[in-house]
Amino acid sequence: GQNIDQPTEMTATEGAIVQINCTYQTSGFNGLFWYQQHAGEAPTFLSYNVLDGLEEKGRFSSFLSRSKGYSYLLLKELQMKDSASYLCAVRWLHNYGQNFVFGPGTRLSVLP
Amino acid sequence: EPEVTQTPSHQVTQMGQEVILRCVPISNHLYFYWYRQILGQKVEFLVSFYNNEISEKSEIFDDQFSVERPDGSNFTLKIRSTKLEDSAMYFCASSAGTGTGNEQYFGPGTRLTVT
Numbered sequence: 001g002q003n004i005d006q007p008t009e010m011t012a013t014e015g016a017i018v019q020i021n022c023t024y025q026t027s028g029f030n031g032l033f034w035y036q037q038h039a040g041e042a043p044t045f046l047s048y049n050v051l052d053g054l055e056e057k058g059r060f061s062s063f064l065s066r067s068k069g070y071s072y073l074l075l076k077e078l079q080m081k082d083s084a085s086y087l088c089a090v091r092w093l094h095n096y097g098q099n100f101v102f103g104p105g106t107r108l109s110v111l112p
Numbered sequence: 113e114p115e116v117t118q119t120p121s122h123q124v125t126q127m128g129q130e131v132i133l134r135c136v137p138i139s140n141h142l143y144f145y146w147y148r149q150i151l152g153q154k155v156e157f158l159v160s161f162y163n164n165e166i167s168e169k170s171e172i173f174d175d176q177f178s179v180e181r182p183d184g185s186n187f188t189l190k191i192r193s194t195k196l197e198d199s200a201m202y203f204c205a206s207s208a209g210t211g212t213g214n215e216q217y218f219g220p221g222t223r224l225t226v227t
Contacts, residue, residue, distance in 0.1 A: 033215070042203055042218035043155060087155060099168055100145075102155040 004103035006088050011109045017076050020106045022088030026069040034062050034073045035087040037105065043087055046073065075108075083110045114138040116219035118204050124225045125194055133189045133222045135204030144187045145205040145216060146179065148172070155203070161187065194226045 004024045012018040024032070031050040035043035047055050049064035049071060061074040073086055085105040092099050117136045125131050137144050146158040159169040161179055178190045187206075191198055201223050205216040 037155075042221050044218065045215040048215060089155070099170065100157040100160075102147075102157070104154045 002090065002092055002099075002101045004088055004090055004101055006086075006103040006106045008104065009107045009109070011111060012078055014078055014080060014110055014112050016078050017074065018078060018108065020073045020075070020086050020088075020108065022071045022073070022103055024069050024071075024088070024090045024103075026066065028092040029066060029069075029090065030093045031091040032062075032064055032071050033089040033091070034060075034071075035089065037085045037087055039084075046086075078110045080110050080112065083108060114217075116204055116206055116217050118202075118219035118222050120222060121220065122223045122225070124227065127196060127226055128193050131191050131194055131224065133191075133202050133204075133224070135187045135189070135219055136185055137187055137204065137206030138208075138217055139185070141206035141208050141217075143167075143207045143209065143216075144179075144181070145207075146189045147203045147205065147218075148200040149203065149221075150200040158189070191224075194224075196226050199224055199226045 002025055006022050033048050034046040036046050037043045046060055047057055047062035049055055049062050052064055052066055054061055054063045059076045064071045075082055085107045087105045088103040090101055119134045123131055144161040147155050149155045157170050159173045159179055160167045176192045180188050201221045203221045204219040207214045207216045
């Protein structure tokens with residue numbers, strides 16, 4: 001079945017840059033999403049990659065390499081409010097449609 | 113800014129009872145989804161819905177689950193006979209499409225507690 005891996009936890013300092021990695025199986029791939037989820041809240045969309053390369057959106061950037069089954073989310077100029085879980089989710093196409101699988105999430109703690 | 117809404121925010125029910133979770137997707141969106149998240153675990157896809165029918169469902173979405181769009185604005189998830197393991201946060205989401213650039217907007221969730 002589909003499998004997505006992310007580091008469980010990361011810690012970084014306010015103002016720094018952090019890179020959160022995500023690896024996945026490649027067959028049937030049809031897009032990769034990054035979401036931010038604060039404790040007790042719903043996920044909120046951050047970025048979407050379907051082609052190789054870097055997508056930049058303010059302080060957040062996401063990179064995709066389809067051949068390697070690899071993506072990363074880059075957060076710059078970290079702020080305390082960036083402390084949250086970051087979810088990598090992959091959309092797969094198969095015979096009967098498409099399916100979404102979420103990774104376990106990476107809990108990021110931003111320290112002063 | 114348009115948003116997805118869900119009711120109730122918290123539902124407590126006894127094992128074996130039926131529950132209906134309600135969602136109002138963003139009005140011009142065409143694709144609707146249900147996800148669940150057991151406390152401390154990852155988000156799990158349940159079902160997607162398009163053009164008044166289920167377009168995809170996961171292995172979690174068994175015969176105890178059903179979805180409906182009864183009136184063109186609401187999107188409901190019904191669990192016929194709840195089990196203890198159905199206790200989770202249930203998120204509804206909607207999107208305008210499935211192509212490049214579309215994104216899923218999540219509702220605030222309904223916390224279901226089965227006792």
